[in-house]
Amino acid sequence: MQATAYTYDEHTRSGSVLLDDGTPLTFDAAAFDAGGLRLLRPGQRVRVDVEGTGEARRIVLVTLHTF
Numbered sequence: 001m002q003a004t005a006y007t008y009d010e011h012t013r014s015g016s017v018l019l020d021d022g023t024p025l026t027f028d029a030a031a032f033d034a035g036g037l038r039l040l041r042p043g044q045r046v047r048v049d050v051e052g053t054g055e056a057r058r059i060v061l062v063t064l065h066t067f
Helices: 029-034
Strands: 002-009 014-019 024-027 045-051 058-064
Touching: 014 029, 014 045, 024 045, 024 058, 029 058
Parallel strands: none
Antiparallel strands: 002 014, 002 045, 014 024, 045 058
């Protein structure tokens, strides 16, 4: 699923994204590291893999969205 990076803390390697429907989701260092990224800037388009539903929904992978 696609999203836009909203926040990113380079010290904790965690942050948040806004899904295309406006829903905010957070990600942790494990999800960031799984994507092999080194840096993320707010506003960048990303692809996220999510598991779970409702309140248990979480991001497990963050990668850059390329065209």
